[in-house]
Amino acid sequence: MITSNSFNEQNKPAACGSSRIVGCRFSLFPMSGHFVPIILGALENTDTSKVWIKSDDISTCVRGRHEHVFDVVQSIFLQAAKSGEHVVLSATFSVGCPGDTEGDVFMSEDDVRLNKDTGSAVDTAVQFALYPMGVPHYMDVIYNAVKTAEIEGTFSGGIHYASRLDGDAHQVFRSLENAFVASSIQTSHLVMTATISCNSPSAKPDHVQNKGE
Numbered sequence: 290m291i292t293s294n295s296f297n298e299q300n301k302p303a304a305c306g307s308s309r310i311v312g313c314r315f316s317l318f319p320m321s322g323h324f325v326p327i328i329l330g331a332l333e334n335t336d337t338s339k340v341w342i343k344s345d346d347i348s349t350c351v352r353g354r355h356e357h358v359f360d361v362v363q364s365i366f367l368q369a370a371k372s373g374e375h376v377v378l379s380a381t382f383s384v385g386c387p388g389d390t391e392g393d394v395f396m397s398e399d400d401v402r403l404n405k406d407t408g409s410a411v412d413t414a415v416q417f418a419l420y421p422m423g424v425p426h427y428m429d430v431i432y433n434a435v436k437t438a439e440i441e442g443t444f445s446g447g448i449h450y451a452s453r454l455d456g457d458a459h460q461v462f463r464s465l466e467n468a469f470v471a472s473s474i475q476t477s478h479l480v481m482t483a484t485i486s487c488n489s490p491s492a493k494p495d496h497v498q499n500k501g502e
């Protein structure tokens with residue numbers, strides 16, 4: 290069913306492309322008695338001036354250009370990771386959601402990312418899943434995104450309902466953004482879930498530890 294929300298201000302069907310508003314709803318879970326300053330500090334020490342942002346008692350939602358959405362989520366993860374605690378960030382990214390219109394002022398920001406590298410590398414593990422909505426060839430979209438992550442060197446295997454990435458935080462976030470943007474161009478509505486973890490005291494699975502050997 291096409292609703293009025295499927296159309297932009299010019300009353301044309303919403304175009305598929307990278308200019309569409311991207312959103313991410315995410316929660317940080319620091320496995321620490323100090324979870325409150327870790328969460329609040331990560332939010333405060335991130336420059337969010339190029340995204341729409343709203344936090345509540347469960348999660349935070351950011352919306353805007355994909356460059357800034359991924360920059361802000363990555364920065365918040367890196368800020369929390371600096372605590373040295375085992376931190377998990379659980380996120381749902383979305384683009385093309387009917388009702389999430391382009392009218393927002395944040396879409397007119399430039400593409401210059403605001404959050405600078407925080408320095409030391411953070412070994413990061415990700416389980417992510419792509420859900421290309423409304424296209425019969427959705428498995429090709431997923432397969433191509435995973436193939437790209439493989440070329441980038443971050444892919445470390447398929448698991449039930451998800452794919453795994455391992456590497457420095459900047460590398461895995463780049464793969465997530467590349468997978469999301471490449472897939473979004475091929476779909477009218479795309480959802481991507483990601484569970485992103487660092488400093489876990491648990492051993493990684495054998496096939497991940499032996500990656501590249």
Ligand SMILES: Cc1ncc(C[n+]2csc(CCO)c2C)c(N)n1
Binds near residue numbers: 316317324346347349
């Ligand atoms: C990114 C992110 N945003 C909000 C919450 C929800 N939350 C849980 S504890 C806490 C601090 C005290 O209120 C907040 C804001 C979260 N976990 N992660």
